[in-house]
Amino acid sequence: MTTPPPARVGDPAGAIDTPALVIDLDAFERNLDRMAAFAKETGVRIRPHAKTHKSPMIARLQMERGAVGQCCQKVGEAEVLVDGGIDDVLVSNQVVGEAKVARLAALARRARIGVCADDPLQVDAYAAAARTYGTTLHVLVEIDVGAARCGVAPGTPAVELAQRIAAADGLVFDGIQAYHGAAQHIRGYRERHAAIAKASDLVEATVDALAAAGLECRTIGGAGSGTFRFETGTGLWNELQPGSYCLMDADYGRNLKDDGSEGLEFEHALFIASTVMSAVVPGRAVVDAGLKASSVDSGLPEVWQRADTTFVSASDEHGKLSLGAGAPPAGLGDRVWLVPGHVDPTVNLYDWYVGVRGGLESGYVECLWPVAARGALT
Amino acid sequence: MTTPPPARVGDPAGAIDTPALVIDLDAFERNLDRMAAFAKETGVRIRPHAKTHKSPMIARLQMERGAVGQCCQKVGEAEVLVDGGIDDVLVSNQVVGEAKVARLAALARRARIGVCADDPLQVDAYAAAARTYGTTLHVLVEIDVGAARCGVAPGTPAVELAQRIAAADGLVFDGIQAYHGAAQHIRGYRERHAAIAKASDLVEATVDALAAAGLECRTIGGAGSGTFRFETGTGLWNELQPGSYCLMDADYGRNLKDDGSEGLEFEHALFIASTVMSAVVPGRAVVDAGLKASSVDSGLPEVWQRADTTFVSASDEHGKLSLGAGAPPAGLGDRVWLVPGHVDPTVNLYDWYVGVRGGLESGYVECLWPVAARGALT
Numbered sequence: 001m002t003t004p005p006p007a008r009v010g011d012p013a014g015a016i017d018t019p020a021l022v023i024d025l026d027a028f029e030r031n032l033d034r035m036a037a038f039a040k041e042t043g044v045r046i047r048p049h050a051k052t053h054k055s056p057m058i059a060r061l062q063m064e065r066g067a068v069g070q071c072c073q074k075v076g077e078a079e080v081l082v083d084g085g086i087d088d089v090l091v092s093n094q095v096v097g098e099a100k101v102a103r104l105a106a107l108a109r110r111a112r113i114g115v116c117a118d119d120p121l122q123v124d125a126y127a128a129a130a131r132t133y134g135t136t137l138h139v140l141v142e143i144d145v146g147a148a149r150c151g152v153a154p155g156t157p158a159v160e161l162a163q164r165i166a167a168a169d170g171l172v173f174d175g176i177q178a179y180h181g182a183a184q185h186i187r188g189y190r191e192r193h194a195a196i197a198k199a200s201d202l203v204e205a206t207v208d209a210l211a212a213a214g215l216e217c218r219t220i221g222g223a224g225s226g227t228f229r230f231e232t233g234t235g236l237w238n239e240l241q242p243g244s245y246c247l248m249d250a251d252y253g254r255n256l257k258d259d260g261s262e263g264l265e266f267e268h269a270l271f272i273a274s275t276v277m278s279a280v281v282p283g284r285a286v287v288d289a290g291l292k293a294s295s296v297d298s299g300l301p302e303v304w305q306r307a308d309t310t311f312v313s314a315s316d317e318h319g320k321l322s323l324g325a326g327a328p329p330a331g332l333g334d335r336v337w338l339v340p341g342h343v344d345p346t347v348n349l350y351d352w353y354v355g356v357r358g359g360l361e362s363g364y365v366e367c368l369w370p371v372a373a374r375g376a377l378t
Numbered sequence: 379m380t381t382p383p384p385a386r387v388g389d390p391a392g393a394i395d396t397p398a399l400v401i402d403l404d405a406f407e408r409n410l411d412r413m414a415a416f417a418k419e420t421g422v423r424i425r426p427h428a429k430t431h432k433s434p435m436i437a438r439l440q441m442e443r444g445a446v447g448q449c450c451q452k453v454g455e456a457e458v459l460v461d462g463g464i465d466d467v468l469v470s471n472q473v474v475g476e477a478k479v480a481r482l483a484a485l486a487r488r489a490r491i492g493v494c495a496d497d498p499l500q501v502d503a504y505a506a507a508a509r510t511y512g513t514t515l516h517v518l519v520e521i522d523v524g525a526a527r528c529g530v531a532p533g534t535p536a537v538e539l540a541q542r543i544a545a546a547d548g549l550v551f552d553g554i555q556a557y558h559g560a561a562q563h564i565r566g567y568r569e570r571h572a573a574i575a576k577a578s579d580l581v582e583a584t585v586d587a588l589a590a591a592g593l594e595c596r597t598i599g600g601a602g603s604g605t606f607r608f609e610t611g612t613g614l615w616n617e618l619q620p621g622s623y624c625l626m627d628a629d630y631g632r633n634l635k636d637d638g639s640e641g642l643e644f645e646h647a648l649f650i651a652s653t654v655m656s657a658v659v660p661g662r663a664v665v666d667a668g669l670k671a672s673s674v675d676s677g678l679p680e681v682w683q684r685a686d687t688t689f690v691s692a693s694d695e696h697g698k699l700s701l702g703a704g705a706p707p708a709g710l711g712d713r714v715w716l717v718p719g720h721v722d723p724t725v726n727l728y729d730w731y732v733g734v735r736g737g738l739e740s741g742y743v744e745c746l747w748p749v750a751a752r753g754a755l756t
Binding site: 002003006017018019020051073074076093094095096097099100118119121122144148149150151152153181275276277278279280281284286288291292293295296297314315316317318320332333342344345348349350351374375376377378 | 380381384395396397398429451452454471472473474475477478496497499500522526527528529530531559653654655656657658659662664666669670671673674675692693694695696698710711720722723726727728729752753754755756
């Protein structure tokens, strides 16, 4: 049920069939290099999040540049990563259900596998499965540092759970997971920083309480593409989990920088190639990319480098563009490049990355990478 | 890159791994029967929309009950339907781009293929490809009846385009496509009816103008699950294109009926099976179904038959539930059934339908149907 790729290696970028998920490889590699340089400079470990890219090929490029492993959210993603040659994977999430926990423990035969817990029942299930498969699972206690989603309360509850992990055969207590998801898209720089400063107090108190109980944190994990400099600045977090930085999206582009301006520390490297499929009324054009081509949970896609042209609404298979007075013509068959609103669920809609070298307009297709963990929900 | 199915035939429904896309087969078949009875009663033709279900198996069940063919929006969907045994497919959309038009014309070797046009350039491209492949394409002129998306203006522009089609070797002028997408989810019954009444005037004027030019409409197509009774009531439309009726979603559930009450003419037959993966804080539970398990473009999923329990936010792989005072417990590992906000883009996230007979709670898995046209974007 895999769809055929929308291009062939060697095709000019203009010949890519649409809609297609296109990586500007030059921008993408600059993003990878930038994060690798940051890690080298600060000494922090990078464990990029594969829930964003879902690709063992991208994972390998990150690890060649010094990443210590990969994160993901689902056992199915971990399986795809390990099958693709990644030997150190953290499921930065709770895994619940007998079948899933069994798969996780079995996978630990072939790679170093980490997982999170926020409940003693999870710990017991992990331990039982690890014993069954004769493997070891490296478990992080997830603490809630402000997202009000998963995670035990910092301090004593975290210590109690860590003790249970440390006492269990088949499990290793690896440290704490302290990811503040809700902070990644706080627009204001100061407000975003303040959210992490608050989280930092909670992490510090928890690390101290663990130390007092004789439990050392090998890993203090968390941080995303919107906040990783802040976590690093505290000197507490030692393993960052950014996902979006390598590809970016329109929503991250709306975060404000230190000086109050909008903009990205990383470059947009992910695009949807679309085609004008209807252009009947002046001032309006309809492209062939709608809700099934670009997830709109974090806003509509943005039109890339076309003056006065706005993506105004999406239906299942249509995107409506409004063309202002200063817009270049958008005639039937014309190519329109879009920046998706939210990278992770958009990537999950495609079977193939089309990698373009030399720019979107005049470049050529250098590679076709399967989105190998697309749809890996369980 | 197809993911393994989340269940086996014969499993109890409670054993389905999560998240999973589950059909309540009893409700689903009642929906199919209800629409078939309507068609029989009124004499209107039904051509259900496969952009909703993306499944040749569901298409066959619809055709066994009298549907005349299938609609879809993409050439890739049409290919999957024809490969799956459907011999009459309308791409109810413009097809633009040489590669796509070639595939469409080639497909017409194996099935009756229809397509829409709103531009002379499309007509010329269809005709050239049909001649190349020695096939015939049945072309509908799309007119804009109020959605302000694709389609020529009703009346003279439609006649001019129809004449161009009728004059082209390889093409047959089949009639008009008059689908009012924007009307499907107008909440008020009267307002929804009024939108179709307006559309009806435009259709009538266009049909008359075509007749005056000697062009007969074999097909006057359009109508969706929210309005099909209104189009039928006009006596103009003779081929309905409802998609969602067979599965339904939460958004259709918010349409108002004749008496002002909320509710569906069809039954919810599509569900997401999810599992509570974190339950640390009283009043809150987190399920394993987020943005990659249920499209939120038309609102969050709704919790099915759990009192005082609300789905309050979705992140990529998490769904947060709020449990009120009257809510039943939602403990770690518990099953929660969700009704997706919008059926079409949600179905497109999955590789498999899990068909359950005998109810979600106590039934068993009767079938696993591939979502064969999932990701068919081109």
